[in-house]
Amino acid sequence: xxxxxxxxxxxxxxxxxxxxxxxxxxxxxxxxxxxxxxxxxxxxxxxxxxxxxxxxxxxxxxxxxxxxxxxxxxxxxxxxxxxxxxxxxxxxxxxxxxxxxxxxxxxxxxxxxxxxxxxxxxxxxxxxxxxx
Numbered sequence: 001x002x003x004x005x006x007x008x009x010x011x012x013x014x015x016x017x018x019x020x021x022x023x024x025x026x027x028x029x030x031x032x033x034x035x036x037x038x039x040x041x042x043x044x045x046x047x048x049x050x051x052x053x054x055x056x057x058x059x060x061x062x063x064x065x066x067x068x069x070x071x072x073x074x075x076x077x078x079x080x081x082x083x084x085x086x087x088x089x090x091x092x093x094x095x096x097x098x099x100x101x102x103x104x105x106x107x108x109x110x111x112x113x114x115x116x117x118x119x120x121x122x123x124x125x126x127x128x129x130x131x132x
Contacts, residue, residue, distance in 0.1 A: 032077040039070045043120060050113045057108030067120070068099040078131075091127035098123055 046063040049055055074092050075084045084092070102116035 031080070035070060035073045035077040039067060039074075039124075042066045042070070043117075043124070046113075047117050047121070050110050050117050053110050055108060055110040055113050060107055060113055061103060064099055064102045064116070068096065068103060071096050071099060087130065088127070091123060091130075095120065095123045095127075 042063055046060065046067070049059065049063075071092065074095075075089070078084065078088070098116065098119045102113075102120070105112060105116065107113040107116060
């Protein structure tokens with residue numbers, strides 16, 4: 001009986017320790033995941049408007065501006081205490097350049113928006129292939 005009680009206590013302590021470690025590891029990169037989730041939301045809304053042929057210059061410029069503002073948060077979110085790798089900085093720069101070009105164009109029709117959406121999506125996909 002004593003051994004069964006000790007086994008149960010050991011299992012409980014081990015499970016509690018495992019939960020603590022998992023929560024600590026998840027909290028460590030919560031900012032980066034949150035920033036990426038918000039960027040994904042804005043990109044998806046822009047892409048859906050373009051696919052549904054419901055494009056207007058004001059809404060597109062606002063969405064691109066929000067993505068551009070969030071793109072400044074990528075490096076601090078992922079590399080909070082260190083300098084980003086040169087490849088990561090290159091992806092960030094390419095994303096910002098694509099968004100800047102889109103904002104400058106202020107595309108009001110869906111045909112003009114399509115290449116911008118494709119370019120932003122391509123940069124995101126390439127970065128995620130390398131860093132996920």
